Amino acid sequence: xAFDIGFALLVLGVAAWTITARDTFAAVVGFVAYGLLxxxxxxxxxxxxxxLTEAALGSGLTGGLLIGASARLRRAEAQxxxxxPGAALKLAAAVLCALVSAGVAAIVLLLPEPAPTLAPxxxxxxxxxxxxxxxxxVLMAHRAIDTxxxxxxxLLALIGIWSLAPDRLWGGFPGPRxxxxxxxxxxxxxxxxxxxxxxxxxxIFWVGSVAPGGEFQGATILAAMSILAMTAGLVGAPPVxxxxxxxxxxxxxxxxxxxxxxxxxxxxxxLAYPETHAKxxxxxxxxxxxxxxxATLTxxxxxxPERLxxx
Amino acid sequence: xxxxxxxxxxxxxxxxxxxxxAGTVGLLxxxxxxxxxxxxxxxxxxxxxxxxxxxxxxxxxxxEALKIAIVWLLTxxxxxxxxxxxxxxxxxxxxxx
Numbered sequence: 321x322a323f324d325i326g327f328a329l330l331v332l333g334v335a336a337w338t339i340t341a342r343d344t345f346a347a348v349v350g351f352v353a354y355g356l357l358x359x360x361x362x363x364x365x366x367x368x369x370x371x372l373t374e375a376a377l378g379s380g381l382t383g384g385l386l387i388g389a390s391a392r393l394r395r396a397e398a399q400x401x402x403x404x405p406g407a408a409l410k411l412a413a414a415v416l417c418a419l420v421s422a423g424v425a426a427i428v429l430l431l432p433e434p435a436p437t438l439a440p441x442x443x444x445x446x447x448x449x450x451x452x453x454x455x456x457x458v459l460m461a462h463r464a465i466d467t468x469x470x471x472x473x474x475l476l477a478l479i480g481i482w483s484l485a486p487d488r489l490w491g492g493f494p495g496p497r498x499x500x501x502x503x504x505x506x507x508x509x510x511x512x513x514x515x516x517x518x519x520x521x522x523x524i525f526w527v528g529s530v531a532p533g534g535e536f537q538g539a540t541i542l543a544a545m546s547i548l549a550m551t552a553g554l555v556g557a558p559p560v561x562x563x564x565x566x567x568x569x570x571x572x573x574x575x576x577x578x579x580x581x582x583x584x585x586x587x588x589x590x591l592a593y594p595e596t597h598a599k600x601x602x603x604x605x606x607x608x609x610x611x612x613x614x615a616t617l618t619x620x621x622x623x624x625p626e627r628l629x630x631x
Numbered sequence: 632x633x634x635x636x637x638x639x640x641x642x643x644x645x646x647x648x649x650x651x652x653a654g655t656v657g658l659l660x661x662x663x664x665x666x667x668x669x670x671x672x673x674x675x676x677x678x679x680x681x682x683x684x685x686x687x688x689x690x691x692x693x694x695e696a697l698k699i700a701i702v703w704l705l706t707x708x709x710x711x712x713x714x715x716x717x718x719x720x721x722x723x724x725x726x727x728x
Contacts, residue, residue, distance in 0.1 A: 505711070505712045505715035505716065506712060506715075506716060508712075509708055509709070509712040512708060513705070513708060513709075516705070
């Protein structure tokens, strides 16, 4: 109990520090530390699936995106610091934030005892999905529509980033060119770590059917490995106009939609699986979805096209 | 036997925690970036190594012990690489921060 209270105070402290940090880069570092602490909170709450997602996506990948953003903002930061918002704007932001926090707190505090839950139904229908991990069963069977929409949202985010490119660079190489230093520590690490990381990513994805893990966590690790290989200059990101790249990006959502619509014919509803083939169909969706998410996350970090594709 | 293992775990993890504390004190007290890195790597290498050693005594089976040891090795690799990169940026005449 004392440990949990101390831990909660630490998380709140890091959160407050992150908000009040003046320097954007320092705030991002605070955010990453906050995410890692939050992952430990989820472990304490015995939710290892959520902890993995928070550590990989919430802290790691989002942290990487924010570091990239803060690096891009660096030049304009001093200029922006001069334009502090007025008192009225600050007050309005504070009031709105307080309202949202109070609303969330009220919802949590006013929950009936015991809190409404669908967990028993999910556990009771676990066998029908052919999976051993109830979290994956919820994500891929009971609430598959949410997961489907998440994969589409990621794709939309990537289109949003690509559309920041000026017209003449459209379809070019994302991000600046990375020069590999053959004797550098980063090159050595990338050469050593990437194969191990790919193995770990596939493992995390594969055990998701019976243990904590799954396609989002596995895909994030795969994406981290391709980002590491690109940062070290071992491989270059392909131009975003490549046909195979576009196919890879849409393969996951496309297969998901196809099997979802096939559900009308085979099981009588969108995204319903016939009971005899549930696990096979879920796996057929999960493999391309994992690859698509990994490719999408990599390109999200790589950024908008910045160099012309060679003709 | 299990009591002896528990005592070894407590000793090793406590020693690890000491090195983490020493590393943190170094991070806060040393004057320049390179010295701070020097202090921090002690926490990474020795501190985590001793914590891992302590946890190895509690591992259930070889596979779990192997996983814990791999976590330490991967952290060593990442820590050493990041220290190199930060040191290269921090040294006089290095690339701009």
